[in-house]
Amino acid sequence: IAGITQAPTSQILAAGRRMTLRCTQDMRHNAMYWYRQDLGLGLRLIHYSNTAGTTGKGEVPDGYSVSRANTDDFPLTLASAVPSQTSVYFCASSDIPGTANTEAFFGQGTRLTVV
Template structure:
């Protein structure tokens, strides 16, 4: 593994079902993020985690939950999916460089369709 992996690559889900999107990074980055990408809206932050054991809400957290049990994994759960959650979901991670900049590295994304 090199970088960030996400699973599944794509998923079609019936409304009301529970779904967990998986994200794993092997860069030992402290911070991790979940974004959703929608045409015309760019990427919007759903939840983030500064370090293992802590999480925080982003711009659009409603309907989503996350956990950060360890450094490498940051799963995103939709407890009861709705059609408005149809989107492409990106996981990202970052750590502070020697220059102090937090560069975010993104995974390949999960395309989710809720019918």
């Protein structure tokens, strides 16, 4: 089934450690996104990429970095994790603006706990 795959599903991480969350899509979408969801809140955009080789900052980018080496993969890296980065992380993809349909599709999420 086509879609977005995130890994790991969940992770407990010691503060100060480095962690990369993986995201792969097979829908050939140009644009990809990372969001975080905190308890009682909607999702907030961390970083995005409109096409391979380009990235941009969202609403809450501090402490995170991304890369987009190819169309399918969009990893999110926490260089030195802190407890405030405990959250559920969602990866998404869509076609870029200017196309007929920019509907976004989401992965199943990664639950990250930083202790």
